[in-house]
Amino acid sequence: MRCVIARFPFDLTKSGVLETMKGIRPEPITGESVTVGRRTYPVKQVGQVVTRQDRRDFSAGEVVRAMTQLGFTCHGLPRAAAPTRVLSPLQQASAMLGVPVTV
Numbered sequence: 065m066r067c068v069i070a071r072f073p074f075d076l077t078k079s080g081v082l083e084t085m086k087g088i089r090p091e092p093i094t095g096e097s098v099t100v101g102r103r104t105y106p107v108k109q110v111g112q113v114v115t116r117q118d119r120r121d122f123s124a125g126e127v128v129r130a131m132t133q134l135g136f137t138c139h140g141l142p143r144a145a146a147p148t149r150v151l152s153p154l155q156q157a158s159a160m161l162g163v164p165v166t167v
Contacts (some may be wrong), residue, residue, distance in 0.1 A: 067130035069115050070122035076114065084114055096124045099137040099145045107131070107138070 067074050076138045088109075108119045111127035123165045128138045151159065 065133060066070070067133065069111060069130060070117055070124045072115070072117075074115060074130075076130060076134060078136070081114055081131070081134060081136070085110065088113055095141055096128055096134045097126070098131045101138070104139070 065076055067076050072130050076164050082101055085103075085105065090103050090105045091102065096109050097104050098107055099105075100110065106125045109123045110131065111117070111122050111124075112119050114127075116123065132138050153157070
């Protein structure tokens with residue numbers, strides 16, 4: 065399938081992407097990701113390996129669009145953890161003793 069990434073046309077196939085990503089260790093995921101085979105990779109890593117271009121030359125959206133067209137499962141941004149309430153040392157000590165403190 066012909067895909068345009070960073071203004072350059074690429075003829076990509078699902079089997080070609082699978083073969084190219086074989087043996088590549090996934091980096092930690094901080095943004096959008098794509099599942100290739102049994103592994104989940106950051107979108108920018110897949111784009112760099114498949115196109116052999118610098119990650120700054122293309123957007124994550126271009127790679128997501130291409131990988132989706134090829135039939136790979138793409139994932140959005142990871143959800144941020146819910147903000148936790150920070151207790152002051154006095155509140156933390158009181159909670160450990162089981163005595164509520166009003167501040």
